[in-house]
Amino acid sequence: MSEPITPATYQSYRGLPTLAGLATIAEAAKPGLSVEACVARLKHYHYAFLRLHEIFTARITAEPIYELKTGFSHHAYLCAEHVQALRTRVSEMREPPLGLEEVPHPALQVFFEEILAAPTTAELLAGLYDVALPALDAALGRHARDTNPLTDAPSLRACRFARLEVADMIEFGGRCRECLVDDAARHALTPWLELLQRCLAAAGGLDGAGDPSGEPVERMHSVKPYVYDPVPRRDERFHDLWNQGVNAESFLYNPDVPPRPKALMMLFKRLREIDVPEMMASIIAQTKGKPWGYYRDMSRQLWDEARHAMMGEVGFVSNGVDWTRARITHNWSMRLNTECTPMERHAVLYFIEQGLMTKTGKRYEWEVGVASGDPLMATIQDYDWADEVLHAALGREWYVPQFAGLREALDYGDRCWSKILSNWRTVLEGGLTRHENWWPDIYLQACRAWGQQPDPRVLAFSETYEGQRADLKTVSASA
Ligand SMILES: [Fe+2]
Ligand SMILES: [Fe+2]
Numbered sequence: 001m002s003e004p005i006t007p008a009t010y011q012s013y014r015g016l017p018t019l020a021g022l023a024t025i026a027e028a029a030k031p032g033l034s035v036e037a038c039v040a041r042l043k044h045y046h047y048a049f050l051r052l053h054e055i056f057t058a059r060i061t062a063e064p065i066y067e068l069k070t071g072f073s074h075h076a077y078l079c080a081e082h083v084q085a086l087r088t089r090v091s092e093m094r095e096p097p098l099g100l101e102e103v104p105h106p107a108l109q110v111f112f113e114e115i116l117a118a119p120t121t122a123e124l125l126a127g128l129y130d131v132a133l134p135a136l137d138a139a140l141g142r143h144a145r146d147t148n149p150l151t152d153a154p155s156l157r158a159c160r161f162a163r164l165e166v167a168d169m170i171e172f173g174g175r176c177r178e179c180l181v182d183d184a185a186r187h188a189l190t191p192w193l194e195l196l197q198r199c200l201a202a203a204g205g206l207d208g209a210g211d212p213s214g215e216p217v218e219r220m221h222s223v224k225p226y227v228y229d230p231v232p233r234r235d236e237r238f239h240d241l242w243n244q245g246v247n248a249e250s251f252l253y254n255p256d257v258p259p260r261p262k263a264l265m266m267l268f269k270r271l272r273e274i275d276v277p278e279m280m281a282s283i284i285a286q287t288k289g290k291p292w293g294y295y296r297d298m299s300r301q302l303w304d305e306a307r308h309a310m311m312g313e314v315g316f317v318s319n320g321v322d323w324t325r326a327r328i329t330h331n332w333s334m335r336l337n338t339e340c341t342p343m344e345r346h347a348v349l350y351f352i353e354q355g356l357m358t359k360t361g362k363r364y365e366w367e368v369g370v371a372s373g374d375p376l377m378a379t380i381q382d383y384d385w386a387d388e389v390l391h392a393a394l395g396r397e398w399y400v401p402q403f404a405g406l407r408e409a410l411d412y413g414d415r416c417w418s419k420i421l422s423n424w425r426t427v428l429e430g431g432l433t434r435h436e437n438w439w440p441d442i443y444l445q446a447c448r449a450w451g452q453q454p455d456p457r458v459l460a461f462s463e464t465y466e467g468q469r470a471d472l473k474t475v476s477a478s479a
Pocket of ligand 2: 387388391
């Protein structure tokens with residue numbers, strides 16, 4: 001009589017990998033989480049990514065440090081994608097995607113609201129990257145150990161992809177903290193970090209899988225509910241923030257200007273796009289009650305705009321230019337965020353981006369990039385163009401349907417944009433800027449790096465944004 005088969009002795013055909021590569025028979029022969037327990041945990045991860053998305057987004061605008069602003073833009077987007085993946089998975093588990101808006105445990109609500117309200121960048125970094133994301137990573141890892149690798153393979157896949165990006169976020173945040181927070185400052189955060197740990201313990205862990213500690217949690221930073229700060233702030237490399245001394249569009253569309261200096265000016269326009277995440281974050285933070293797809297798509301676009309700004313940074317550096325000597329202004333995001341409603345801001349964004357779809361818009365910028373002879377410029381503008389086509393489509397999906405038709409949607413955008421009258425003179429007379437012409441400095445730096453003599457006509461460019469029509473419609477369009 002042959003030996004009875006056991007998971008340990010069972011042989012697959014010619015020793016091939018078992019179970020489609022998911023696991024060994026022995027690993028899959030153990031029971032795992034019930035569907036009910038699995039869904040309960042998935043809802044906890046979903047809640048965590050949802051709140052993290054909210055925090056990253058809300059803190060983009062007023063965070064002065066550019067590297068953090070762009071990092072938060074990235075991480076908000078990553079969290080939005082994992083929210084989407086978890087919603088999809090929950091809806092596959094005999095559950096309609098209901099109950100996803102419920103708070104899994106009141107202590108977790110306190111946990112995330114404390115981080116959202118962190119009063120300093122040091123606290124924000126520590127709360128996000130030293131506590132929340134590691135706790136989420138540990139929970140996702142625990143899921144992999146507790147569930148059955150065969151029966152729950154689709155959840156495991158969502159968890160595994162999430163962990164890859166959670167690890168990237170923790171790595172980024174840890175390095176930022178090392179650069180920005182010294183030991184003494186870090187030590188001062190101990191009581192608050194302990195409070196965060198008490199919140200997790202009270203909830204039975206971030207996944208709710210443990211026993212709740214039963215201890216009450218008290219709020220520290222979120223005693224007064226957090227209010228989104230719409231005022232964009234910048235670090236000290238960004239200065240003279242109201243400067244409108246160089247009319248980039250007039251330069252770019254001047255047929256007498258050669259392509260290479262035009263490409264340099266486009267890099268300014270790209271880097272200036274850092275004002276778009278600042279502005280879009282305000283729309284997302286202040287627009288409640290939309291379907292999740294809206295927040296996911298808006299966060300994707302926000303992240304694209306942060307990438308466009310970073311493309312400008314990379315382009316300047318590769319052309320030997322110190323961009324801090326240009327004026328990367330905040331005029332656009334400041335005015336939209338403080339003078340318009342979220343709906344008006346979205347309208348302006350759509351109106352501008354729709355304008356980029358013409359032959360003189362993104363296609364033209366790409367053609368200038370190619371003609372400049374700098375292959376990096378061609379790459380940058382090629383992808384910038386593709387991104388903008390996507391953004392126009394996202395606008396058609398989420399903005400236009402609020403109107404009777406496309407015409408009405410565009411007219412409203414036009415009217416909103418016209419509401420913001422030019423402040424060229426106001427900021428000059430108020431002493432906020434002298435509208436200094438920074439172009440010759442940037443152009444001369446590039447000429448040195450290119451080993452070329454400056455073209456006197458290009459060097460002499462001095463058109464400002466003064467004298468443009470009173471509304472800002474034709475000038476300084478970001479997006
Ligand atoms: Fe853009
Ligand atoms: Fe865009």
